Amino acid sequence: MPARLLDGVSLAASTLETVSAEAVDFAASTGRKPCLATVLVGDDPSSHVYVRMKVNRSRKVGIDSRRIDLPESTTTGELLSVLHDLSSDPAVDAILLQHPVPAHIDERAAFEAIDPRKDVDGVTRTSFAQMAFGEPGFSSATPGGIMRLLDADNVQLAGASAVVIGRSPILGKPVGMLLLAADATVTLCHSKTTDLADEVRRADVVIAAVGRPEFIRGDWIKPGAVVIDAGYNEGNIGDVEFSAAAERAGLITPVPGGVGPMTIAVLLDQTVQAAKALADVR
Numbered sequence: 001m002p003a004r005l006l007d008g009v010s011l012a013a014s015t016l017e018t019v020s021a022e023a024v025d026f027a028a029s030t031g032r033k034p035c036l037a038t039v040l041v042g043d044d045p046s047s048h049v050y051v052r053m054k055v056n057r058s059r060k061v062g063i064d065s066r067r068i069d070l071p072e073s074t075t076t077g078e079l080l081s082v083l084h085d086l087s088s089d090p091a092v093d094a095i096l097l098q099h100p101v102p103a104h105i106d107e108r109a110a111f112e113a114i115d116p117r118k119d120v121d122g123v124t125r126t127s128f129a130q131m132a133f134g135e136p137g138f139s140s141a142t143p144g145g146i147m148r149l150l151d152a153d154n155v156q157l158a159g160a161s162a163v164v165i166g167r168s169p170i171l172g173k174p175v176g177m178l179l180l181a182a183d184a185t186v187t188l189c190h191s192k193t194t195d196l197a198d199e200v201r202r203a204d205v206v207i208a209a210v211g212r213p214e215f216i217r218g219d220w221i222k223p224g225a226v227v228i229d230a231g232y233n234e235g236n237i238g239d240v241e242f243s244a245a246a247e248r249a250g251l252i253t254p255v256p257g258g259v260g261p262m263t264i265a266v267l268l269d270q271t272v273q274a275a276k277a278l279a280d281v282r
């Protein structure tokens with residue numbers, strides 16, 4: 001396997017050490033811990049697993065969580081009301097609405113009900129525009145994690161051809177904006193793309209964000225390319241055909257142990273930053 005591995009576990013661990021120290025400082029100066037509210041609608045088992053991981057990791061680094069689980073039958077209006085209440089609750093610093101919500105709910109309206117100052121998962125229009133314009137603000141968690149992984153290995157993005165496969169509101173679209181802000185030449189591919197293999201063959205940096213196990217074939221990868229697998233599928237299978245891709249890539253993220261741990265690290269880092277900004281603590 002010629003490719004080197006991009007290790008998300010160790011980068012997440014070092015990120016979380018800093019986050020934990022900052023959470024301790026915050027508690028010392030305010031008398032309370034930063035607080036992340038998680039909102040989950042419906043009973044998708046893997047969504048429950050992800051939320052539990054976020055809550056457990058929060059506790060480990062000294063962040064309180066408030067977990068709100070709502071039934072599948074929740075209406076858009078009811079969800080908006082929960083999110084408005086959390087947005088105005090001074091005891092809550094940060095809000096995560098787990099994606100996807102059931103199809104009958106207007107997810108965009110729900111994301112917009114989050115106060116941008118508490119949008120630590122980077123899902124509001126405000127955060128999206130900040131990512132697009134390269135302004136400071138909260139990144140979407142997985143895209144932010146991907147950018148930190150690339151940065152930690154000094155991957156050159158300026159002028160690189162970056163191909164993103166997938167255009168979801170929490171992953172493909174925002175990571176496209178972050179890559180553009182970093183001066184990559186960005187191609188966003190999706191279900192209507194006519195020749196995906198051909199797009200991927202040109203890519204110096206491949207971001208797989210489809211949600212289909214091993215959808216990206218190893219022999220599409222340009223020799224030496226950087227391959228980021230942001231797929232989370234049943235049984236921890238990535239979106240990339242890993243062993244074949246690793247034969248050709250220069251750098252590749254494993255699944256598990258790549259993007260996933262960094263997603264949570266960014267979420268909790270941004271939670272502490274939100275708490276500090278709201279409390280005006282430096």
Ligand SMILES: Nc1nc(=O)c2c([nH]1)NC[C@@H]1CN(c3ccc(C(=O)N[C@@H](CCC(=O)O)C(=O)O)cc3)C=[N+]21
Pocket residue numbers: 047050053096097098099100121123141142170232236255256257258259260261262263264
């Ligand atoms: N609003 C919103 N924001 C999200 O960030 C979000 C979401 N909705 N919906 C679902 C996806 C999924 N997601 C993961 C986070 C961590 C791992 C993770 O840490 N995975 C471990 C494996 C964990 C295991 O062992 O099962 C790894 O890749 O090493 C995976 C998936 C965040 N998501």
